[in-house]
Amino acid sequence: MSASRALGLGAISGLRSLSGPAFVSRAASRGDLDLDGTIFAFLGSPRIAKALVLMELGELVGDKLPVTPSRTSLPPLLGRAASGALVGAAVFVSEGNRATTGAALGSTAAIVAAFAGERLRALAVEKTGLPDPVVALAEDATVLLVGLRSLRNVR
Numbered sequence: 510m511s512a513s514r515a516l517g518l519g520a521i522s523g524l525r526s527l528s529g530p531a532f533v534s535r536a537a538s539r540g541d542l543d544l545d546g547t548i549f550a551f552l553g554s555p556r557i558a559k560a561l562v563l564m565e566l567g568e569l570v571g572d573k574l575p576v577t578p579s580r581t582s583l584p585p586l587l588g589r590a591a592s593g594a595l596v597g598a599a600v601f602v603s604e605g606n607r608a609t610t611g612a613a614l615g616s617t618a619a620i621v622a623a624f625a626g627e628r629l630r631a632l633a634v635e636k637t638g639l640p641d642p643v644v645a646l647a648e649d650a651t652v653l654l655v656g657l658r659s660l661r662n663v664r
Contacts, residue, residue: 511604512614517659518600519593519615521652523580523622526589527568529596529615531561532656541660542603549599569649573642580623593619 522529530552536542537553544550551557571577578585597615598608626648633644 511601511606511611514600514659515597515611515614516618517655518596519618520622521655521659522592522596522615523589523619524626524648525565525568525572525652526580526585526592527561527565528652528656529592529619531558531565532660533596533599534558534561536660537599537603542600544599544603547599547602548608549595549602552599572649573645579627581627586620586623589619589623590616593617 518529518532521532533542534552534554535558537544537549538555538558542553544553580586580589593615594612595615597611597613597618599611600615601611602608630641630644630648633639633647634641637644
């Protein structure tokens with residue numbers, strides 16, 4: 510189960526870099542994800558969870574702005590890979606598995622999703638004629654659904 514969680518949370522981190530950490534932190538702060546006694550225990554802090562959720566909301570808005578850089582340019586891509594690695598490792602450790610395996614799965618999923626998401630979004634705009642921010646809202650909904658689904662029944 511941890512592999513599918515790492516992949517799902519890593520993938521949404523590729524679409525919205527703070528989404529995976531926000532979901533993981535929120536689950537850990539509610540006690541749904543056990544990170545106590547691990548190097549990821551800080552994610553269980555209610556303050557960290559609130560801060561990540563607020564930053565994620567800011568990212569959701571910022572993503573729609575025309576000045577936002579491409580998610581596949583090197584700095585944002587590295588951030589997404591790190592975010593995916595963090596959530597993948599945290600999920601694996603919470604289930605008693607090796608952090609490195611989860612980190613590899615999460616970061617790979619984030620990178621693949623960043624490229625795929627950017628391409629699919631451009632195609633959707635091109636094929637439907639909808640404005641980019643409208644298509645981006647559908648992408649936001651996907652992030653929300655995958656994030657919720659990935660952490661369902663974690664305990």
